[in-house]
Amino acid sequence: MAKIIAFYNNKGGVAKTTTATNIAGVLSLENKKTLLIDGGGLNGKNNSFLQ
Ligand SMILES: Nc1ncnc2c1ncn2[C@@H]1O[C@H](COP(=O)(O)OP(=O)(O)O)[C@@H](O)[C@H]1O
Numbered sequence: 001m002a003k004i005i006a007f008y009n010n011k012g013g014v015a016k017t018t019t020a021t022n023i024a025g026v027l028s029l030e031n032k033k034t035l036l037i038d039g040g041g042l043n044g045k046n047n048s049f050l051q
């Protein structure tokens with residue numbers, strides 16, 4: 001069953017993207033089908049498919 005993990009904070013620069021990217025990377029390395037969606041601003045990673 002799919003799980004959704006959210007890192008949410010209105011404030012910028014608090015490591016939302018960094019944390020989400022690393023968690024998604026680790027899950028992908030563990031052969032879990034992973035979709036990373038970062039709805040943040042200019043530096044956001046949008047709809048990255050891992051594994
Ligand atoms: N644990 C950390 N230690 C030092 N710098 C960090 C850490 N986590 C994130 N950063 C830095 O903080 C900045 C903002 O991180 P980012 O993940 O882009 O924040 P957000 O997505 O919340 O705006 C980036 O330059 C990132 O490299």
Ligand SMILES: [Mg+2]
Binds near residue numbers: 018040041043
């Ligand atoms: Mg971000």
